[in-house]
Structures are given as C-alpha cells and as structure tokens.
Amino acid sequence: MNSVVAFVVVMLVWTVSDFVAKKTKSLLSSLFVASIIFLIGFLTNVFPDDLLASSSLLALAGVVVGFIIVHLGTMISLDDFKKQWRTLLVGIAAVVGIAVFLLVAGLVFGGGVQPGEYGEVAAQPLDFVIAGVGAISGGTISVIIIQEAALGVGLTTVAIFPVLIVALQGLIGFPLTSVILRREASRVKAQVRPGELSVDEAEEAATASTSRLPDAFRTTAGTLFVVGVVVLAAIGINNLTDGVLNTFVVALIFGIALRTTGIFKPSVLAGIDSLGLMMIAILILVFGPLATVELSDLASLAVPLLLAFVCGLAGIAVFAAVTGKLVGYSVSMSIAIGLTALFGFPGTMILSQEAARGAGESPEEVAAIEGQILPKMIVAGFSTVTITSVIVTSIIAGHIGR
Template sequence: MNAVLAFVIVMAIWTVSDLVAKKTNSKLSSLFVASIIFLTGFLTGIFPDDLLSSSSLLALGGVSVGFIIVHLGTMISLADFKAQWRTFVVGVATVIGIGVALLVAGLIIGGGVHQGRYEGVAQTMDYVVAGIGALSGGTISVLIVQEAALGVGLTTVAVFPVLIAALQGLIGFPLATPILRREAQRLQGEYRAGRLTAADTSEADEGKVASKLPKFLTTTAGTLVVVGLVVLASIGIDRLTGGILNTFVVALIFGIALRALGVFKPGVLDGIDAYGLMMISILILIFAPLANVDLSDVASLAVPLLVAFAVGVLGIVVFAGLAGRLLGFSFPMGIAIGLTALFGFPGTMILSQEAARGVGENDAEVAAIEGAILPKMIIAGFSTVTITSVIVTGLIASQIGR
C-alpha cells in the first residue's frame, strides 16, 4: 500500500477516535473507538492487512516505546514509586484471580482433570492454561504458551492465546473507561474538599528545579540522544540478565531514578517537537494484532473465548477489587488496577489521562486527578502484564498436553 495514503488513513482514524472521546467527555475511549474501526476495516477487507506497516508508524512505535516509558518514569516521584507497593500486590492478586477463576471454570466445564488423552487432541485444561497466560499477560506470555502448545501438536491451543491478545483490548477498554471515570469523580470530590492536591512537578520539595543536563542536550535532538542512551542501557541489562529484568521495567526505573537525581526534569519529553508523533506511533502498536484476526478462527473458538473473557473478568473484579479494598484503595481503583492485565501500556496511560480530562473542569483538577491515577495504572500494568504473568505462565505452560 502507498505509504503516504496509509499514514493519512491511520491519522484520520485516530483523529475521529480522539474527537469521539472528547465529544463524549471520554465516556467512549479513543482506544476503544479506534479498535472498533480498525477491526471492522480489517475483517471486511476495507483496510489491507499491510495498512499499519505501510504507514511506517509501526516501526517508529517499536523504537519509541522505550523512550515513552522513560518519560513516564520521570513523571513519577521517588516518593510516589515507594508508595506503589500496594499497587504491585493488587497486580499479583489479579493474576492469581484470573488463574483461580479459569481453573474452577475449567474443572466445572471439563468435568475434572482427565488422566487419559489422545495425542494432538486438546482438553479443557489446555485452554485454561493458555487462557491464564494470555489474559493476564502480553507478548512474552503468549509466546511461552504458543511454544508449549506447538511442542505437543496442539495448534488450536496455540491460536487461542493469540486471539485473546488481539481482542482483549476490546474488552478491557470499555470496562476500564467508566470505572476510571468513577474513580476520577471521587477524586474530584476529594480535591474540592481539600483532601487531594495536584502533584508538584517542579521538584522544589527535593531541591531540584531543572535538569542538570547542559543546555545543548535539552533540545529535541539532544533530549532524544540522552533518553535513547538510557533505553539502550535498559536493553543491555535485559540481555545481560536473560530477560529476567525486562527492558521496559528497567527503563521505567531509570526514569524514576534520573528524575530523583535531577538529571532529567519531570516529564523529560514534554516540549520537544517529536513527542506528539512518538505518542501516536506507540498507540498504533495496540492495533497491529487486529490485522491478523481471522474470522474463521474467532468463530471456531468463540465459546472458549467468551468463557475465558467472562470468567477472567469475574476473577479480576473479585480478587483485585477485594485486594484493593484491603490495601486502602477504593473499589473502582482496585478493579481498574486489575483490568490493566487486559491492555497494559500504553492503554494504562491513555485511559488515565482521558479519565482525568473528561472529569476535571480546570487544569488544576485534571492535574490532581491524573497525578492520583496515573502512577497506579502505570505500575499496575507492569506488575501484571510484564512481571507476574510471565512468571506464572512460565510455571504452568508445561501442563499443556499433559
């Protein structure tokens, strides 16, 4: 497809999606609207399969995601980060909740665990294991499940997590949007009662008011060079540890640390000319899997998909909601933290910002609401999708085919 035409079509879709979000005060998320447009376009053949790759935005998004995560790290103060241990615990509870809910459903539907089986024939518990990994995690978890399923000749089980990964945003976005909006309304009341203040991004409380970088490194190009070096260091640590320390987790920690040390200003990419395009490009990564959704696969696995999503979401609501309440979060915030398992970053960032902007009636309210929600959602996404899910999936994937 012509690269310029593809680029214009993608930008037009995002423009319409963003407009709908603003007109509805974020009651309809731009991510959900764009997902529906892309999925409809790909399934009907209106959009060619190479639309996103031809636009060049996928390649840019792959490069930019690490930069944006460092940027997000610089938006979280060290004090905020230390306070997020509760969020991490809720994230762990979420993965456990998905696992328990799907396991119970599998035992009920499948009539228990059967000892006898036929080679190359999937059992209910194979789909349960695949569903746990895909619902609670991202690409790495899906790859772990695929490898295990293909290793025992279960092709349909290998396809199952791919479909979940491609479609789970369509479930997660519309569920998280009203829940985050409700939390934003609660926080608005707290702000107006004087019990919540906007996050101080000046770092005056830490004695640091600006970046320690020389002026020539604070230009657009200079900033991208420095942040790029941080991303490269994160990639290097990932490789040295064999993936135990994920690139994006390391990048987030680097961002937090470099802000605390005064090397980076809060929101290090704010104000540079490239930031807007980089943000759009990483959003395109969300929609890329939709180009590969095959209607026949969805139809053949419709029942397992519906059961996995329904039961998985129930597990999230119960475990994340209760864990959140026990740890001092509101019930909506606890559930929202749990739902990050269905979309992860950058959805965690976009939905938080849209909730704040949709409810806040002035810049101060928006800043206060976003400052209270965003750190929790960012940390939650990493605790579920990037860390806990990979560990759990790695432990249970070997049960496929047994």
C-alpha cells in the same frame, strides 16, 4: 499498500477516535473507538492486512517504546513509586484471580477442541486454561511463551487461542476501564474540592524543573540521544540477565532514578517536537493484532473465548477488589488496576489522562486527579502484564499438552 496512503488512513482513524472521545468526555475512549474501527476495517477487508505495517508506524513504535517507558518513569517521583507497593499487591492478586477462575471454569465445563479442523491432537481443557491465563493477564511475551509450548506439542488451536484473546481483549478492557476510571476520577474530584487533596501539590508534581543536563542535550535531538542511551543500557541489562530484568521494567526504574537525581526533568520528553508522533506510533502497537483476526477462528473458538473473558473478568474483579479493600484502595481503583492485565501500556496512560480530563473542570483539577490515578495505573500495568504474567506464564506453560 502505499506508505503515504497508509499513514494518512491511520491518522484519520486516530483523529476520528480522538474526536469521539472528546465529544463523549471519554465515556467512549479513543482506544476503544479506534479498536472498533480497525477491527471492522480488517474483517471487511476495507483495510488491507498490511495497513499498519505500511504506515511505518509499527516500525517506529518498535524503536521508541523504550523511550516512552523512560519518559513514564520521569513522570513518577521516587516517593510516588515507593507508595505503589499496594498497587503491586492488587495487580498480583488480579493475575492470581484470572488463573483461579479460569481453572475452575476448565474443571466445570470441561470439553475442548477435538482434532479435525487443524489436523492436530486433541486439546484438553487445561491447555486452554493455561493459554487463557497467559493471554488475558499478559502481553506479547506471554503469548510467545504459550505459542512455543503449544506448537511444540502440535496444538495449533491452542497457539491461535491467545492471539485471538490479545486481539480482542482491548475491546473489552478499554471501555470497562474507562467507565471505572471515570468513577474513580469523580471520587477523587470530590476530595479535591473540599481540600482533602492539595491542588498545589499536584501542580508542583506536574511542573517541569530544570535538569542537570547541559544545554546541548536539552534540544529535541539531544534529549532523544540521552534517553536513547538510557534505553540501550536497559536493553543491555535485559540481555545480561537473560530477560530476568525486563527491558521495560529497567527503563522505568532508570527514568524514576534519573528524575530523582535531577539529571532528567519531570516528563523528560515533554516539549520536544517528536513526542506526539512517538505516542501515536506506540498506540498503533495496540491495534496490530486486530489485523490477524479471522472470522473462522472466532467461530471455532467462540465458546472458549467467551468463557475465558467472562471468568477472567470475574477473577480480576473479585481478587482485585478484595485485595484493594484490605490495603485501603477504593473498589473502583482496585478493579481498574486489575483490568490493566487486559491491555497494559500505553492504555494505562491514555485512559488515566482521558478520565482526568473528563472529570476535571479546570487544569488544576485535571492535574490533581491525574496525579492520583496515573502513577497507580502505570505501576499496575507493569505489575500485571510485564512482571506477574510473564512469571506465571513461564511456570505453567510447560504443562500444555500433558
């Protein structure tokens, strides 16, 4: 597909999605609307499979995702990060809940895909349980781990299963989380107005301060250079530790540390000319898997998919809500934290910002609400998708085909 045409089409889809989100006050999130448009477009062949790749945005996203992670780190103060130990516990509990409920479903319903359609050996219920846990709670890395294990023992269907989950889970996770975060945002707004939360503190946290960088590194090019060096350092640590210290986790920590020391200003990329395009490129990563969905695969795996999502969501809701209650979080915030397992970053940021804008009636209220929700959701996405899921999936993937 022509690159310029592809780029224009993607921008049109995002323009429509953003318009709908604003008109519905984020009841229909822009991510959900865009997901629906792309899914229908790919299934009906209105959009060619190479639409996203041809737009060059996927390639750009692969380069700048680390930059945005560092930027997110500079949006969170060290004090905020220290306070998020409860968020980490709730996120871990959500992943455990997914595993427990899917295991119970596998034991109760049994069955499995038999040999025939893909010419493979029979897949057992536990194979789909493991694939479902890794896919629902994780992202690309977890799916790759599952696929390698499944293909290694000849289970093609099990290898396809997590890809379909990843492709579809945003369609479920985005609207659910949007509704729940709107409820949480309304609860926070009710605290802001009587003065329980300080709007001044929220504004101060959102206000950019001067950094220690020389003026030459405060331009668009200079800022991108410095942040790029930080990303390269994060990649180097990832490689030295064989992925034990994940690139994005290290980049987030670097961002927090550099803001705390005053080297980077809060929201380090804010104000540079390229931030908007970088964010759109990152968002396109969310829709990439939709181009791989086939109706035949959906039909053959419809029952396992339905069970995986129903039981996975039940596990998230129960375990996250109970754990959140124990550590002092509201039920709505706890479940929203758990639901980040379905999408992770950048959905965690976009949905938080949309919920704040939908509930707040002034810039001060929006800042105060976002200040309460956004740090939790950012840390939640890393605790579920980037950390816990990868660890859990790495442990259980070896049991596929046994």
